[in-house]
Amino acid sequence: MATLAGPSRLIGAPIKRREDPRLIQGLSHYVDDLKLVNTLHCAFLRSDYAHAEIENIDTEAAKRLSGVVTVITGEDIREKVSSVPCAAEIEGLKIPNHPALAVGRVRFVGEPVAAVVATDPYIARDALDLIEIEYRELPVVVDMDKAIEPDSPVIFEEFGDNIAFTMPLDAGDVDKAFAEADHVISHRLVNQRLIPIAMEPRGVLAEYLRGEGTLTVWSSTQIPHHLKTFLSLLVDFPEHRIRVIAPEVGGAFGSKLNVYAEEAVVAYLAIQLGKPVKWIEKRGENFTSTIHGRDQINYVEIAVNNDGTITGLRAKLLANMGAYYQLLTPIIPVLTYLMIPGAYKIPNIKLELIGVLTNKMATDAYRGAGRPEATYIIERMVDLAAQKLGMDPKDIRFKNFPQPDEFPFEIPTGIIYDSGNYQETFNKALGIINYDDLRDQQSARRKRGKYVGIGICTYAEISGFGPSIGVAGGGWESSTVRIERTGKVTVLTGVSPHGQGQETSFAQIMADELGVDIDDIAVIHGDTGRQPQGIGTFGSRATPVGGTAMLIAGRQVKDKMAKLTAHLLEANPDDLVFENGKIFVQGSPAQAVEFATVAAAAHNAVNLPPDIEPGLEATHFFEPEKFTNPFGAHIAIVEVDPDTGEIDIQRYVAVDDIGHIINPLLVTGQVHGGIAQGLGQALYEGAVYDENGQLLTGSLMDYAVPKATQVPSVENDYTVTPSPANPMGVKGVGETGTIASTACIVNAVVDALSPLGVKDIEMPLTPNRVWQVIEDAKKGVSE
Amino acid sequence: MKIKGEYTVSAAPARVWEYLTHPEYLQQCIPGCEGLKSIGDDAYEAVLNVGVAGIKGVYTGIVKMENKQPLLAYRLVVEGASKIGFINGFCDFTLKENEQNQTGVKLDGKLNVGGKLARVGQRIITGAAKMTIGKFFKGVEKLAKSGAIPLESI
C-alpha cells in the first residue's frame, strides 16, 4: 500500500505544537471565557440520594430570591426536552427514558433535579440552597454481582431486572478446547471505575436570537456536529438553524464524547428566556455527573497447554452501565468483548457480556474505552498462565502471537487486524531493556531481599474509528481545503481536537502536500458553522480518518491548481512541482510562478482555462474501509518496598507501532499521556461508592490522578508497520499508552511479589493494599 | 461506617441507663444538641449543631430509642439532614456492670453519611464521628461524676 508520495519536509519532523503558546500564555478562549451581553447563569441542584422517590419539590423560596430569573424541575420540562440520547444499537438492549431533569425518582447521586437561572452565578448558587426537596429513600444497589441477583432492588421497574443486555459469543469449539487442555486457569479480574477528570470541566453557553431564529451553542465537547443534530431533537429546534461551537476544549479523554442533560437544558432555557444562558460545571459536579470509565467485573478462564499454547478462552463480562445511559454507554464494553484475545491467536472463544444497571453515574468512553479492560484481562491471564507453567512471560507471548505473514489477521470475535509484526516490536522492546540480563539481575536482587518485578504487556488494539458500519452515527470524516485569494490555506476539519495537536500535525501534512510554509496554513475545527459536516475526535481516529479526508481534499484542490498553473505556464500539469510557495515545471525552478499568484488568478477568474471554475476549494468525505490496529510492547521494572507497599517504577520502555508517524514529538506526548493515565488506573485511581450509592471520592483530595512527579521517565521507541486502511498508512496513537500501561504495571508488581506466592492484586495498587497483600502472603507462607 | 467502641462510666447501670435514655440527659450529652422535642414513642425531633474544622452543620432530624431492655441495652437511632449532607444510623448500647460498680457501655452500630459531606469529607468523617462519640461519653461521665440522679426521683 502506498504511503505519502513526494519529498517530505515536515511529515516526520518533531515540530513543536502550534497550539501551545496560546495555551501556556492563557490566551485561549474556553467556554467560560466567552462573554455575551446580558448572559444569565444556570446552576443545577443534584440529588444527594442514589435512589429515592421525589415526594415534593418546593422552589418558591428560590424563585423569590432577588436576581433569580427562573427555577425549573423535571415536571416543568418533561414535555419540552426529550430523553438524553443513547446511540447504542444492541440486540435486546433495554433503553430507559433518561429525563434531563429527574422526574419522580432519582437513580444516582449527582442526578440533576432542578435548574436555577439567575443574573449572576453567585445568586444561582445561593438559590440552590433554597430549594427544598423531600425524598423517600429506596433500596440502593451498586454492586454488579448483587444487581443481577433476582432479589436485587430494581433500577427501572418496567424492566423487571437490572440486566440491560446480554451479548453472547461462541466461536470455535470451546468446550473441546477446555476438555483437552493441559491446564485451565480461572480468575476474577476487576477493572475499577475511573473518573476522567479533564482539566477543564464541562461548560455550555447558548444564545437564541429571536429575530434570526438561530440557536448558537458553545460547548466543551468532542463532537460538535453530533451535538448539533441531537440538540435539534432534544429541544425540537430545526437543525439548520443551530450552530454548535467547541471553542478551546481543555481535555476530555472521552468524557465529552457525549450529549449531556445540561446541554439540552441550557439550550432550552436560552430559547425560553431569549437571553444567553451559561452553565459552567463545578469540579464536584464533574466528579458525580460527568461520565465515568471502566467498571467491569470479569470472570475469565483460559485453556493452555504445557508448551504455552493458549487454546481457548471463556469469560463472563459484567459491565456497569450506571443508572442511565449516556451516548455510548452500552457500546463501550462491547469493545472489551471484541478485543479480548488481544495480540494472541486464540481459536476458541466463548463469551457472555452482561450490561448491568446500578445506582451509579453512567459509564461511557474513557481513554481506551473498552480496550484497556480487554488488554488488562488477557495480559493478566497470560501472565497467570506463564506463572502456572513456570514459563518466562516473554516466551508464552511469542508462542501465541500471529505470524507477520498472517495479516490481515482475523480473530474469532470477527475483528480483522489490519497489519502487524508483533515479534519485531516485542524484540525491540526486549532489546532496549536488555531483557535476558534483566532476569539474571532480578534473581540476584531477589537474593538480596529486594522485591523486583518485570512486567510485560504486548497489546493489540483497535483504532481509527470507522468504518461507518462499526461506529454509531458514522465513521467517516469530512474536510474542506480552501486556498484563499492571497495564497494562504484554510483547512476545515470535521474532527474536533481538544489537546491532541492536529492544528500542528494536519498543517504538516498539508504544508508538504501543497509545498507551502506551515505558517501559511490554518487548521480550523470545532464549529459547525464553518465545517460543513463532521463526526469528531475520539477512538484515535483524527489522523487516520480526518487527516485522510483532509489529504484527499488537499490533493483535489492541488490538482485544480496544477491545471490552472499549467494553463498560465503553458505546461503539462503532471510536470508541475509545488515547493517553497512556488509552482514550477520539474527541472525549471527559475521559471516558477508564486503559489499566491495562482491563488489570486483562480479568484480573479479572468484567465481561467475553459473547464475550470473560479475558486480553489475542495471538500472530501473519507469513509475508511476498515479499522486500524496499533500494537506494541511495554515493559516496566518496578521495586516494591515490602515494609510500606510503596511501588517504585525504575524503568518503563514503550515500543509502539502506530504505522507511519506524522510528528514524533506529538506521538510521544500522546504515548506519555496515555501511559500516565493507564498508570493512574494501575496505581492510584478508583471511584469509590459506598453501599448506599454515595460517591466517597468526590474531590481531588480523595481521588488521585497522577501528577507529573508521579510518572516515570518513559523510554519510547517505535516500529513502523503501515496500515493499509488509509493512504498515509497511519494507525492512530491517542489511546495506546492507556491500553498498555495498566496491565504492564500490574504484571510487574505481581511479578515482584511472586516469590511470596502472590498471583494477583486488585487495582489500584495503593501502598496500603500492596502492604496488606504482602502481609497476608507472609502469613500464608508461615502457616 | 461501622461504629464500635467501649466506654466505662463511673456510675452503676441504673444511673447510666438514665443518662443514656432520658431526653434531658441525652440532650446534655449529645454534642451540639440544641433541642429534643418529644414526638411520642421514644422519638424526638432534634436539632444538632455539630462539626469539626469549621465545617459546622445544623442538622434537623429525629432521635429515636428502640428495643429498650431497661438497664441492659437499647438502640439509639439518629437521622438528620443539613445543607451539606445527611447522616443516619443507629447504635446499640449494651450496659454491663463491672467489679468497681462502674458501667461498661459497649457500642455497636452503623453510620451512613450522604451528600456533599460524604463526597468531600472522607478524610475527616471517621475521625469526626469518633470525636463526637467521645464527647458524648465525656458528657455522660461528667453527669456520673456530678452524681446526677434519675430525673424521675427528683
Added chain:
Amino acid sequence: MIPGSFEYIAPSSVDEALALLKENGESAKLLAGGHSLIPTMKLRLAEPEVIVDLNRIGALKGISESSGTLIIGALTTHYELETSDLAHRKIPLLAQTAAAIGDVQVRNKGTIGGSLAHADPAADWPAAILALDAEIKAVGQGGERSIKASDFFEDLYTTAIDPEEIITEIHVPIPGANTKGTYLKLPQIASGFALAGVAVILTQVENICQNLAVGVTGVSSVPYRAAGVESDLRGKAFSSDNIAAAAEKAVDGIDDVLEDIHASEAYRKNLAKVYTRRAIESAAS
C-alpha cells in the same frame, strides 16, 4: 465552587484583628494562607459571615533569631521556611518539613500559623513542632500567652487556642551541638497529606543516643510525641536492632488511630513504626 456571601476585612494590626474577632464572635474566621479555609468555603461546608484577612499585618511575618530561639511569624509561608537561610543553618528540620508540605502552590501561600491553627491531623508541621518542643505564642483580649507544643493539639482539628485569639509567633529553640533532625512522610497520593509523618530530633555522642524526640502526625486524630520510642532508645547505641526495637513502640498508648478510605488502622500503625525507624536511622547516620 462558589462560596456564600461574606464580609471581607483586612486589618493592618493585630489589635484591629482582635477587635474584629471580639465584635463578630463565631461568625468571623481568620484568613491566613487560605488553603484550608477557602476550599471549605467554596464547597460551602462553612459559610463564615466575616473574613478577617491577616495578610496585611506585617508584624506576623518573618523569621528571626533571638537568644537561642528561632522566632517565626505566624504568617510566614511554608516556602519562606523551606528557603530560609536562617532555618537551614539553625534548624534544618524546619526547612525539610516545609519542603514536604503539599505542592509548590500550597507552599507559596500556606502559612505555618494557619496550618497549626487548623490542626489537621495529617498536616506536616505538628510532627516537627512537637519534636522541636516549640512554643506557640497567641494573643487575645487578655493579652499574650505561650502554649507548649505538647499542650497545643487537643483533639481532631481542635487546639488550645481560643476562638478569639490569634497565633502570632512560633518560638523554636535552636538545638544544641551533635543534634540532627529528619522529617519523613508517606503522603496520601491525592491530597499530599501524611498517611504517616515522623519528625525526629536526636542528640548523638559517639553513636549513643543522648536525647531523642519523635513527633508523629497523620496516624492519630491528635499528633503526638512517641514517648515510648524516645525512652526506649535514650542512652542506647544507634544500632539497627536498637532503632528497630524502639520504633516498634511508635504507636504505644495511641488508641485513636485514624482510618479512612486511603489507609486502614493497621496500615497506619505499621507506617508509624516503619517511618519512625527510617527517620531515626536517617538522622543518626
